[in-house]
Amino acid sequence: MGKFRVRRAIAASGVVLAAVLGLGGFSADAQQAVTGPPPGSAAWVADTALGVHPPDPVTTTPAEVAAFFARLTPAQQDALAVRHPLVVGNLDGVPVRLRYRANTLALTAERGRELARATDPALTPQDHEAARDRAERYRTLLDGGRQILAFDPRGRGQIAEVFGDLATARRTAVVVPGSDIDLHNFDRASSPYGTPAGMARSLYQATDRQTAVIAWTGYTTPLGIGLDAATEDLARAGAERLTRLLDGLAVSTRPQAPATVFCHSYGSVVCGLARSGPDQASGVVVLGSPGMGVGSAADLDPRVPLWATARNDSDWIGRVPYVSVLGLGHGADPTAPGFGARPLPATGSAGHAGYFAPGTASLAAFAAVALGR
Known part of the structure; x- marks a missing residue:
């Protein structure tokens, strides 16, 4: 040129x-763009308690994720959602209803963490206020049977x-x-x-x-x-x-x-x-x-x-x-x-x-x- x-x-x-x-x-x-697998993916991949190897979110396609969950019983699916809600709730290919369930669990857990931070004496008043705001945000997402397909804090x-x-x-x-x-x-x-x-x-x-x-x-x-x-x-x-x-x-x-x-x-x-x-x-x-x-x-x-x-x-x-x-x-x-x-x-x-x-x-x-x- x-x-x-x-x-x-x-x-x-x-x-x-x-x-x-x-x-x-x-x-x-x-x-800074949030990229890569859902939070908690390392623990998810390492979890073989059900006798199966969960698909790696980094390398597995949504079609392969769907095939994995289709082989599980409803009880096995729910057990994984309970143990790894942030992964199951954000993993494309997971059955939709199971993602709703997982994200309800994830929002509930994150709200609990923020409420604990809101009264933590080691934190500043500004930190307490920010934690209360986040806890209230999560509460609104839990109200009224909202269908949350993805949630990443x-x-x-x-x-x-x-x-x-x-x-x-x-x-x-x-x-x-x-x-x-x-x-x-x-x-x-x-x-x-x-x-x-x-x-x-x-x-x-x-x-x-x-x-x-x-x-x-x-x-x-x-x-x-x-x-x-x-x-x-x-x-x-x-x-x-x-x-x-x-x-x-x-x-x-x-x-x-x-x-x-x-x-x-x-x-x-x-x-x-x-x-x-x-x-x-x-x-x-x-x-x-x-x-x-x-x-x-x-x-x-x-x-x-x-x-x-x-x-x-x-x-x-x-x-x-x-x-x-x-x-x-x-x-x-x-x-x-x-x-x-x-x-x-x-x-x-x-x-x-x-x-x-x-x-x-x-x-x-x-x-x-x-x-x-």
Whole structure:
């Protein structure tokens, strides 16, 4: 590359970074992605008390995990969930009902630990307050028979909640969120349609409860507007986890078709890098997207339909530069005619997080796609 082209690329990257970081204020709080096997995996692999060798979460596919559990009796399955709740509750391929049971046990145990920390004289008052907050968060997740498909307390925490019955639903959907979402705010009441849980609940109701919907906060999201949001590192880590989730759903549920994946904001970068095939997804829908990390729909699997939701006029994401220069930015605009995605309307929606609001054309379109119509 000549000197002029190098200078032009550096100048362009500076423009991209300035534009991206200027949207909402710079955040230097870089995030470390939570990756690898579930917590407690070493003890899980070493546990042969039932006379069997548990599958290694690092090397075993969800299909192999499903086959392992199919060979166990219900009592053996439950015994493993009791002894290793954080592994069983987060291991894709485990029967869904057993994951709910394991995550209830894991949440109960973590809440007990936090309550003990809240009165530990060796800790500071600030530590006590943080522990009480975490204990209360876990209590809310244990209330009301919530269906928790995944729970990992590491880092900012990861969580997945199911709306509907994955065992009987004819179709399924997964909501993949963007920045600033974690275990503590994935379902905040102040944003009923702008969080993964609110989006999933709204879609579930819009399909007349015929589609089971998963609110999946299963990766480390960026915080604020900063380098994490402008680059793909966290999205690449998330794409691996999303792929494993979809592979697990294919063997642990029996819908008519693989899940439809709804990807909001930075979540659309995760979905683009996942490049799901027809065995994993019936379709992909992006909304409020800064780009998908690809140049066009042609870079994705052509057997998986891709829909791009029109941006409403008040969505700030439209001010993001749709370029990718020296690792900054997420590529072409999925709503552009030349990108190759199928268009969906957004009439009636408002803001960056309003596409799932009842009465909007976007929610009606999402429901139709989720139902396979």
